[in-house]
Amino acid sequence: MVTIKDVALRAGVTKQTVSNVINQRPVVKADTRARVEQAIAELGYTPSLLARGLATGRTMMIGLVVPTLANPFYTELITRLERGLETDGYGIALCTTDGDPDRAARQLVTLKRRYIDGLILFDDGNVSRHLDLVRQLGLPFVLCGSETAIPDASPVVTFDHGHAGYLAGAHLRDLGHREIAVIGEFPAHEVRLGGAQRALAEGSIAIRPARIGPTQAKSQHGGFEAAARVLTDHPEVTAVIATHDLLALGVLQAAAALGRRVPDDLSVIGIDDIIPAAEAQPALTTVAFPIDRLAEEAIGTLLGPSRETVSLSPHLVVRASTSYRVGGRGIVGA
Amino acid sequence: MVTIKDVALRAGVTKQTVSNVINQRPVVKADTRARVEQAIAELGYTPSLLARGLATGRTMMIGLVVPTLANPFYTELITRLERGLETDGYGIALCTTDGDPDRAARQLVTLKRRYIDGLILFDDGNVSRHLDLVRQLGLPFVLCGSETAIPDASPVVTFDHGHAGYLAGAHLRDLGHREIAVIGEFPAHEVRLGGAQRALAEGSIAIRPARIGPTQAKSQHGGFEAAARVLTDHPEVTAVIATHDLLALGVLQAAAALGRRVPDDLSVIGIDDIIPAAEAQPALTTVAFPIDRLAEEAIGTLLGPSRETVSLSPHLVVRASTSYRVGGRGIVGA
DNA sequence: CGGACTGATTGGATCGATCGAATGCTGGTC
């Protein structure tokens, strides 16, 4: 391992001068700088971030705590966060919690022990618990994408989940649907549900929330099972709102399995706008969140001058999985 | 920040004794240990991994360099690697290359500067270039999942890609298909193609490799476009091999768009067995790689006693996207 | 009862960088 001392020796200066060169401090004379830089190049010296971190307290590492990599929503977000942080010179320490609070707690402590410069924390259903620990550890953080309002959770960068639900509900309402089921990950997506209910209430429309348990509700398979149950129990349903796209993909799958054609026999709408949504069969109508904006804002909030709360607005993306209700076709089958 | 010194002071011992307690060295007397442990608890002390890393040279961090998070194959792998490494106390520094060799090079240098204990490197099409740098930096590594044979690349943990291609080809051959297209990410998946060709040659079957460019070939969309082109140009094709599942999902999508029913009008087979493959419409027949085994072996090879090369065998998973060729139905449409 | 031996704890150097203060050098001024 070649150290700053080796470089100093070779360039005939002290390590402090080398340090000054590395950190671009304007105190070094031009020819000294040149000599040092040559020594660095010749030896292939790369300054230790460990030692620097220890001395300065800055490690140029950001901890990223996400619920799972199985949902493209998070991987798309991580990808953007990584790119954004990279331009600022930061690296990423990745932790997935899989909804296990103890594991998450261990990971948070480890991140602290690594002296990370900041933490980007996603809501996995146990945020409030995690936030307590994060505060106790004194980690700078930003809470990202969370739906439930946590007291004193700021800084928070998130989406307007209620409005997303509203847009989904309003879309189906405007298409004339009156028998609508909601399949969701609860209680996490309670706010999205609330928004949808608000939109539907404006058309005095009945709603059948098919609540599915927290374990399965994260996966496409969970959406499939819930949808299959709802659609057989309530054949009069002509439209389904899924509180996130992965679930919606499962609904699509269930519809196909039950011989319900989408969108002719059944309209399906999701929330998030993950990439596979656009590539589904049929392409999924959904409410899009500006994932790239979220990533930007999260980084800005964590590293920049302190802000409080940012909330980003979703917008409707109409594709092929929703259409006008045609003469109550669903009811005929009942 | 509470340090080992604070603990020592409070427990009335020196930091060395505290260190001995932390590291479970059996030299500490029981009551001293108890006193130290209590001080640790009272102060909420967590040993700095930076300082320890600097002193010992071990950071308990593993670098993970992957091509992209947009392919579930990698996220499934990362998830397993993370779990496996976590039980050994290791954390993950994540880097995605997105096929950009310069970026990858910068990331590798940064990982080195972080004194990571090891590197798990995936093939993104530029491995040989990266390997040179990794060796030059002196990073302990394991090359993971790579297909192309790199001279002196060991240690390598990978799959038998040739056999995977063979299994895919043999399956379609046995189902009676004679007009088969291959859609793939080349040259990366040349070996898979070779295996498929070997199987088909055994039935003296024609093959139409539809090579698609390296940029698009990574995504489902790329598979869609390539399949659309091939299927319209060559309507006599009754079966498609995609060299990885994401591509195969795109083929499914293209078939639907062109009104070719799968598997009746067209058989489709992929390779990898990612989770969305099982949830596709229809469920995708594919050649499965033991992702969990790969993760295990990669960790074992990197951290355990040194081995050379591990190659894991794939197996065929028959689902709903392949069937017997029925009287050349595809040709009728031509 | 002194010397060797084991067991527990301590002291000081070290890892590789940064930080702040001190030093040396140059040139201008009176």
Added chain:
DNA sequence: GACCAGCATTCGATCGATCCAATCAGTCCG
């Protein structure tokens, strides 16, 4: 020629741990 300013560089301490050698008790034994 002495004095001071200002620039470039050096010196020594520090970050928070570990490592190795040294010290200090006790015990055991001849």
